[in-house]
Amino acid sequence: MSMFKDQTVWVTGASSGIGEALSLALARQGARLILSGRKVAELERVATACGGGNRHTILPFDTTDYPALPGIVADAWDRAGGIDVLVNNAGVSQRSLALETSLDVYRTLLEVDLYAPIALSQLVLPRMVARGGGRFITIASVAGKIGAPMRSGYSAAKHGLYGYFDAIRAETAAQGIKVHMVAPGSVKTNVSRNALTANGSTRGTSDEAIEHGMPVAQAVRQMLDGIARGKRDILVAQGRERLAVTMRRFWPEKAFDLIADAVAKGYAQNMRVNR
Template identity: 45%
Template sequence: MSFEGKTAWITGASSGIGAALAREWANRGANIILSGRDEARLAEVAADLPTETLILPFDVRDDAEMQAATDKAVAWKGVDIFVANAGVSQRSAAVDTDIAVYREIIDIDLTAQIAATQALLPHVTGRGSGHLLFISSIAGKVGVPMRTAYCAAKFGLAGYADALRAELSQSGVQVHVIYPGSVATDVSRNALTSDGSKRGRSDSVIDNGIPPLEAAQRIIDAVEAGQREIIVANGMEQAMGEMRRTPDQLLDQVAGMVAAGYMEKMKAEG
């Protein structure tokens, strides 16, 4: 598979995995659409890219801004690759955490990512090709302490993506779920605490994690290879992810239900 001349749209692209994916895809010849809330930081990322770039800043929780961005992205060069990457993590025990924190994390990490994908679906299904990437987490496969809201959102995102993959299995659109472990980003520093405030400091395991560019290379190589579940982790985190990996034969079985007319039957039954 060649990404030369393709267009990759990445949300949460101002730093971390999102920015690294933009750089790596651009190095492989793809045009890049960068989205996030901070236009200045997106411009800094864009300045280093060797291919054509479009900056579309918006808040993923603003449906009107998101739809306007989708229309602009489609009108620019079309979208061959979409990465639902925007998100926020958590560092607080469930017993101490305000319910508003759950609502905020689930809104950003799950509902907003679904909304952005739904807005783009008519375009990619109409083209009959493309790749949809959902950045979950090892915490989207294994419940991790101090991250109950984050785990709920990331498990949910994987569930949406798995069901969507089955629905699109006859369309030519491929769906990939990415399960990163510790990657050296600001994810822990920006995580929400029990009252919704930012934590403001990182973890040693994050600081010593996989470099973002290496994570991006591993992700894109796996997309190129057609992998549906992509675990990007080392050591114990990788082992945990592999223990919870969905067998390919099960993913094939669910896709086979669609090929056999399951959706049409369900629609006919109302």
């Protein structure tokens, strides 16, 4: 029997990419879903694909609309009679050099990728504790484990998620709260096309690593397998990205030099080529 059967799972960023694929997989496991994002038509499409008639609910909102969040959380909680699992997935990536990036872009990245999931989790957490337990699944990134060129603001935000949720795990484990951090590497989605550039515009093109990345369904299977096995830190990466995380942990000086060497040999320039 699936660990998610008849559990209410709230997924942010559910209208595309990892969020969509994760929602479909959870629905197949028997979960009741609350699907959130900003695009109503896309959420409706995902809800239909998940099946189950009225079993799944769409709840569109902007994760950075902080004044509205208390009411949104109350609405989600009341509709479902409680939330068993919160999946913090909504986010935006970056493709720009730090030397060229506007401070406003950093502010946007930190708001969307760090402060927004913290704000939502801070509202859900006390309700879960009062109910006797719950589960947080947060989609971070390999860029949250090692500083990734062209993603300085994105890396900062994803590193921050690890700090916050590691602390939450320690503080609330005895109160029934479980925390899973997921670090995907390159997964074949629209993450690069939707990434912010130095001036805050949407990039609009993908890159080679993403186009040759792990299929999203495979990435989701690895995530759910790790969660089912009780893993609290789940790396979903392959090849050089997986090696980079290992090197950052055990041989950091070598990892720093190899990444800097890649930049010196044209990594940033290659990233700017439209594909």
